[in-house]
Amino acid sequence: MFQRLREDINSVFTRDPAARNFLEVLTNYPGLHALLIHRLAHWLWQKNLKWLARSLSTFSRWLTGIEIHPGAVIGRRFFIDHGMGVVIGETAEVGDDVTLYQGVTLGGTSWNKGKRHPTLEDGVIVGAGAKILGPFSVGAGAKIGSNAVVTKEVPAGATVVGIPGKVVQRLDPDQAEELDIDPARREAMQEKFGFDAYGISQDMPDPVARSIQAMLDHMHAVDERIERMCTTLRKVDASYREGQLPELRDEDFADILADVDSCCPPPDHDAPRQADEPSQRSVEPRRRNG
Known part of the structure; x- marks a missing residue:
């Protein structure tokens, strides 16, 4: 448990230059608080203690402004920056090294039971205010621009902007395959090409x-x-x-x-x-x- 906590805190230092020390991150980052509470709520949900799990997630929403359904599956080194207004639905699945900014919604478009929410694969970045709606996948390493509304599957490594979301940058197939790599190599690639805060590239065209x-x-x-x-x-x-x-x-x-x-x-x-x-x-x- 403590190893996972240290891993989560280190991921904050990697992706937020404003983070100064361990104590500051542990006590003043609502995204980290929401993630820790969700892990407990998700464990209760799996043990069929659903009312208690929902009550805990409601408390987390009141405390942090971030709503994560206890049924959602969250991977490792998940980072929510700022966090206010983030909503993650029941059947959403989030991979490793995913970053969300404030106002992001991982929502559904159907009232039917079953898979209703999106799946974010490893290394996805979702900009502030973006909405990803529906039971489809966002490929590894993809970037969703701020305020985009995405209702269709996104290829690995692509950049999506606009309403409705349009792919404005796409990696070659060989490059997309390389995204399925271990965390150490992914971090090396991020340092080489630069981290795109808020899911926006400098050369992103209209x-x-x-x-x-x-x-x-x-x-x-x-x-x-x-x-x-x-x-x-x-x-x-x-x-x-x-x-x-x-x-x-x-x-x-x-x-x-x-x-x-x-x-x-x-x-x-x-x-x-x-x-x-x-x-x-x-x-x-x-x-x-x-």
């Missing part, structure tokens, strides 16, 4: 802006291909008539391009564009054969 950028890039590629086709047709048939397409004006696209640049700046941007400067990415009118 999925909508990234989609717009992809469509614009595709349009330019198609435009260039059409130009080459028209040039080839003129060489083959001298009588091929030249036509002109409607003009595309810069001002029609200035707002869209400015939004895309602010969300997903291209690699060659050295400094943010000033508000009073004209857009540098102009859409010039083209003459095409048509």
